[in-house]
Amino acid sequence: MLLFLSTFINKIDKKGRVSVPAQFRAVLRVEEFQGIIAYPSFINPCIEAAGMNRMEKITEIIEGLDPFSEEKDAFATAILGDSHQLSFDGEGRIILPEVLMQNSELTDRALFIGKGKNFEIWKPEKFEIYSKQAKEFAFKQRNKLT
Numbered sequence: 001m002l003l004f005l006s007t008f009i010n011k012i013d014k015k016g017r018v019s020v021p022a023q024f025r026a027v028l029r030v031e032e033f034q035g036i037i038a039y040p041s042f043i044n045p046c047i048e049a050a051g052m053n054r055m056e057k058i059t060e061i062i063e064g065l066d067p068f069s070e071e072k073d074a075f076a077t078a079i080l081g082d083s084h085q086l087s088f089d090g091e092g093r094i095i096l097p098e099v100l101m102q103n104s105e106l107t108d109r110a111l112f113i114g115k116g117k118n119f120e121i122w123k124p125e126k127f128e129i130y131s132k133q134a135k136e137f138a139f140k141q142r143n144k145l146t
Contacts (some may be wrong), residue, residue, distance in 0.1 A: 003114065003116050004023075004024055004027055004119040006113075007111065008023075008111070009112075010110055012096065012106060016096045016098065016101060017089070017093045018093060018110045019091065020088065020092055020112070023114075024119060025088065025092050027051070028051045031053055033051070033052040033087075034087060035094065036086050036094060037051070037052060037054075037055040037083050037084070037085055037086070038094075038096075038121070039084065039100075044120065046120045046121060046126070046127070048119075049119050050118040050119070052085075059080065062075045062076050062079070096110075104122065104123060104126075105123045107123070109123075110124075113127065
């Protein structure tokens with residue numbers, strides 16, 4: 001299984017274009033759609049992103065819920081309704097939609113962090129604060145990984 005791993009910081013140009021790290025593009029190369037699916041995170045001030053295959057699995061989970069439930073409608077609206085299909089250009093860049101940039105407060109730089117089956121795009125300064133808290137929490141919870 002190919003995974004999104006590591007952390008990278010890339011520049012965002014005035015048109016909202018940013019290069020997706022080569023290591024992440026390598027994970028996505030096996031997919032039919034050459035690009036990413038991006039949507040606002042539910043829990044952090046960042047963008048969550050994945051390949052189309054991952055989004056298809058998430059959609060299957062949503063479709064498996066009671067078709068008339070508030071839960072299904074909420075997940076479909078929050079994830080699928082706010083998702084953006086972003087194709088790579090010839091240089092491996094995507095154009096970040098303004099709404100995603102505003103929600104995550106991105107301006108001139110984007111931090112990409114791999115999280116296994118998906119990755120996140122952060123404002124570097126916000127990630128620095130979150131990362132410290134996450135590492136402290138993980139340290140306290142480390143026995144759950146044994």
